[in-house]
Amino acid sequence: MxxxxxxxxxxxxxxxxxxxxxxxxxxxxxxxxxxxxxxxxxxxxxxxxxxxxxxxxxxxxxxxxxxxxxxxxxxxxxxxxxxxxxxxxxxxxxxxxxxxxxxxxxxxxxxxxxxxxxxxxxxxxxxxxxxxxxxxxxxxxxxxxxxxxxxxxxxxxIDPGCYRKSLWEKAGKGTGPVTWEDLVTYGGKIKREQGIQLGIGLSQELDSNMAGRALLWSYDSGIQDENENVALNNPKTVEAVRYMARLYKEAMVPEVFAWTAVSNNQALIAGRASYILNSISAYRSAQKEVPEIAKDIYFTPALKGPRGSGWVSExxxxxxxxxxxxxxxxxxxxxxxxxxxxxxxxxxxxxxxxxxxxxxxxxxxxxxxxxxxxxxxxxxxxxxxxxxxxxxxxxxxxxxxxxxxxxxxKWSTVVGHPGPASPAVGEVFATFIIPNMYAGGARGTKAEEAVAQAEKQVKAIYAKWREKGLVGGKR
Amino acid sequence: MNRGYEGTVAAPYESTSAGIKDRQGTLARLMIAPAIAYIVALIGIPFVMAILYSLSDVTTGDPSVDLVGLRNYREVFNDPVFRLSLKNTCLFALVSQTLVIVLSRILATLLMKEFRGKWLARFLVMLPWTAPIALGTIGWLWMLDSIFSPIDWLFRRAGLLGAPGDLLGPMTNLYWLGEPVLAMASVIFVHVWRLLPLATVIQLAGLSSISKEILEAAEVDGAAGWRKTLEITIPLTLPIIGIAFLFGLVFTFTDMTVVYVLTRGGPVHSTQVLSTWTFFKGIEGGDLAQGAAISLFLFPVLAGVAALLLRMARRAEVT
The missing domain is CATH 3.40.190.10 (Periplasmic binding protein-like II)
Structure with missing residues (x-):
């Protein structure tokens, strides 16, 4: 009223x-x-x-x-x-x-x-x-x-990070996370001490795809390079997969493997997530449904990786x-x-x-x-x-x-980053190769193996669309 | 039986303006024509198209068909997700149908007995079959929700979950769809829930058709309980049990709703089945040709099951 x-x-x-x-x-x-x-x-x-x-x-x-x-x-x-x-x-x-x-x-x-x-x-x-x-x-x-x-x-x-200020304040980081490492340090602390997990999806849905790419780019890697060559299998991707395994262990629970596109919104609104990566829609819903939670939701730009890069997908x-x-x-x-x-x-x-x-x-x-x-x-x-x-x-x-x-x-980019969108980028997206790569790592598959499996699928997709003349690059 | 009589009476009409209904061959062809047209239009043509697509490089954005031989089949078979989906499809179908047959047998036996409220029991048993599969599955999605699951709530209330030392663990939820084994079990369970009514009705029909004299004779000879079940009722209803099994198998093999709604194939493809993988590759990913190739891998299995079904149906009829 x-x-x-x-x-x-x-x-x-x-x-x-x-x-x-x-x-x-x-x-x-x-x-x-x-x-x-x-x-x-x-x-x-x-x-x-x-x-x-x-x-x-x-x-x-x-x-x-x-x-x-x-x-x-x-x-x-x-x-x-x-x-x-x-x-x-x-x-x-x-x-x-x-x-x-x-x-x-x-x-x-x-x-x-x-x-x-x-x-x-x-x-x-x-x-x-x-x-x-x-x-x-x-x-x-x-x-x-x-x-x-x-x-x-x-x-x-825009796809900012949404965090619960009161929880992060208690953990000693009231301004919210700045780096991906902060999610492990403070998100883990919040889970241990306050019993609230954070929620980065590792499932076959839209937001998990977006979050997975944001992590990859912030770790200075990507599915393709600017010329549309497949560039997934490299030490930085392996590093990102290892990071996700750590983040899952320290700060998340198995719910993230089963999430749908609205699950992170629901978790935040229900007071069951200390941080999610989403548009402002979750916050808008909270304003209408649970104003007290909405007042506690604050936003962060792209989190920075180990070398200072910070990107999110639109x-x-x-x-x-x-x-x-x-x-x-x-x-x-x-x-x-x-x-x-x-x-x-x-x-x-x-x-x-x-x-x-x-x-x-x-x-x-x-x-x-x-x-x-x-x-x-x-x-x-x-x-x-x-x-x-x-x-x-x-x-x-x-x-x-x-x-x-x-x-x-300035900190948002496209799903094909650092290259353009293409049918190959679209099929990699639609078949959830990236969230499954991280999920595999989080569930115990060796990071190198998870990346190699993902790369095999990505390469087959790129080769096919390249043959049709719709994707550039050579490898 | 009456051909001679009909022949003598019908002859004068045939020679003049014999009505179409008197010409049995023509009438038969006319009456079966809609069914044939239906099968050709809605099964035959799409099937031929699927074969053609699987041998081409057609995409959702480019419907022109350029033949590429067996390339799609080779690529599909090299894809580890496809191989896992094939394995999962067989596992889900076989496990869920075995459970369906056992449970439907128990239910049918119970429903053969006279008791108060039998009509209500029959109504409740049939209920899952009357609900649209998508709606029913969405109901289960809510029941198995990672935060709001009422099943987990019951476990917490019963002191089985949510505190250190509890039987099911200290976590607040079981995460039914987030743990591979529980996700598989959930998908199988929903399939069983969905197909149990049909199998029960089929088994009820089978049990009802057993002659009372045979059962009475068996009882006179001293057969009772398990012996009667194992040596009389099961052998006599075996053809109809087979039909229930094969029907369920076809439904489970071809269904994508349950997996799509519950898990979308996750976690990490652990519940991915051929029908969902076909959809993700062919429609969402845009590669219609590979989608067609994946879907056709089911064809030999389904054709075999269909042939068996027909054979058993004929045998059941003779019996």
Whole structure:
């Protein structure tokens, strides 16, 4: 109740503003892409994931698309599906040669490159209007080997560490972990003395994949190098696997082998985790369900490895693809530009879960559905201001808790780091080779053996996709 | 039996405008046509496509088919996860079906007896079969949750778990799906829970078909208890037990829901089965060709089981 009172903007105001924004986008330049007319387009079918923040879909995206369609004379249909269904649904539509005109993925959909349109023209136009696309987003939608944009990335989600301040204070590290070693030292101490484990997933799910990569990169290793050569089997990876075995023994319990994508959120909210690696969604849920826990959750940037490197993977990378079968490709492209133009509302409606790909995009004028931010002209200004002073903080919460996320793009990277995303990176991700490599080490397999087994699988995957010309590198 | 009579009466009609229903061959073909069309469209074509895909380099993003011979089969067989999945598939299927047969036999024997509330017992036994498998398995996922498991809660309340010296250990939870042995046991248990009702009904049908005279004669000859079970009822219902076993085997071999929902093949592939590995490789990983090759490894086993099933069904019919 207190929270509702504190809000300067009501739900109705926001919906109204979303409609106005969409209408404004529709009344913008009639010709968006040179030589393309959108007047003939009458229909646009969009398939998107069901956002982790439910109000994003209900209060913003559905209204925005509807109003954009009205303003542009386009009959827009939006279908939401669960995250797990996206790959099979996309495969079925591509195979059938019919379906949605725009399909949203939350990972790089690089394996679909042969069957989707090159969206280089959209990227070019977006950069002309909104400034440079962040490299993290570009590397998640562009194949440097074929020089094709197989998708368009308007935004992403940050993957910080979330820790329980009170537990870490008692252990003597109130500022939270700074290095991976801190997790063993203080996380282990918290488990021994306070009976609360920490939670880095070692399971066949999304967050375990992200965490495993963050550890690998922070230990100065990676699955591939910048030229897409397989580079997994090296002493630094072995060192990372040994570290994970130690971390498991000192600070975790077997639950991490069975986790699903929501388990770390549940553990944190239930007060059963001292630290997790996740987006801010767990914290947002806690604000609604267990405010006392939410007040105790604080955030850390990427943890540093033994030589000072610190990386995390983006948590979610929004990618829209346009299948070749689409008869409404021009309308789809125009919609993507309108989406970027109104990304301030996407950030707000997602409760800051979404971050923009185009930080320099100007904030449209008028009522935007949120309290105006003094001096903010670009998305970058909003991003900084909101993370400094969270508009969704609950009463009694410390200020500036999210401020560590302001420069998240400096310590966040793509799943193919240090190279680009590719179908091989995608298949390694989908078959959970990295979490299983760590899990094997944690369960007693010799680190060298766990790495060698993982490398064998990775190499077979790379060789296969390289043969199809979609992945670079030689080994 | 009545052909002569029918023939003499039907002759005048056949010579003029013999209705389609009078032409037995045509009528038979027409009536079986929908079934054949169904089998061809939904089983035959996908099966041929799967073979074609497994010999090609097709991916989810590139449906064009370029033949590559047996390369996918070679690569699949060199993959240690595939070999582990094959082993797990056989283990899960055989262990769960053995348990199903034993338990369904006990249940069927109990349900043959008259007692108060028998209809309720039958209803409860059938319940797991009526629930959609995905929903039922999600229920078990919650029951086996690493934090909120009510089973663990019961153990803690009973003083068996959660304190030093407790029988099941000092940890607050057993982590059913996080320990390889417990995860395997959980998957097997849910399969048993799911397939027990069908096997019980099949066994009940078998037990009901035994002639009372045979049983009475056996009793007169002094056979009772285990002897009657081992020497009369089991041999007489063996064909139908076989059918229940083989049906369950096919269901378990081809099911991916239980493993996908409960463990997604973890921990460290210890519960990975061919159907889930097919999905991860073929759909999520995008390599449709290898996915097809993995799924076809089941075919010889399933074809053999199907042939056996048909043979036993025929024998049971004769009996």
């Amino acid at each position: 207190g929270r509702a009172k504190r809000r300067l903007i009501s739900r109705r105001d926001f919906l109204k503003a979303a409609g106005l924004g969409a209408a404004a986008a529709g009344l913008g330049p009639a010709i968006v892409l040179p030589g393309r007319s959108y007047a003939q387009a009458k229909e646009l079918k969009i398939l998107v994931w069901s956002h982790f923040v439910p109000r994003f879909d209900k209060e913003w995206f559905d209204t925005f698309t509807k109003n954009w369609g009205k303003a542009n004379g386009v009959n827009v249909t939006v279908d939401h599906i669960g995250l797990a269904e996206i790959p099979s649904r996309t495969a079925a539509e591509i195979s059938a040669g019919q379906g949605h005109d725009l399909i949203e993925w939350i990972a790089p959909p690089s394996q679909f490159e042969p069957s989707v349109l090159d969206l280089g023209d959209v990227v070019k136009e977006a950069e002309r209007r909104f400034g440079k696309q962040h490299p993290l987003c570009r590397r998640s939608s562009y194949n440097p080997n074929t020089k094709k944009f197989y998708s368009f990335c308007p935004g992403w989600t 948590h979610v990378i929004y990618n829209y693809l346009v299948p070749k079968y689409s008869k409404n490709a021009d309308t789809a492209k125009k919609f993507l530009l309108a989406l970027v133009e109104n990304y301030d509302q996407a950030m707000y409606a997602s409760e800051l879960y979404n971050s923009p790909a185009f930080f320099d995009a100007p904030i449209p004028s008028g009522n935007r559905g949120y309290a105006p931010v003094k001096g903010a002209k670009k998305l970058r200004d909003l991003h900084n201001a909101w993370f400094e002073n969270d508009p969704f903080a609950i009463p009694g919460e410390a200020k500036g808790k999210l401020s560590v996320l302001k420069d998240a793009e």
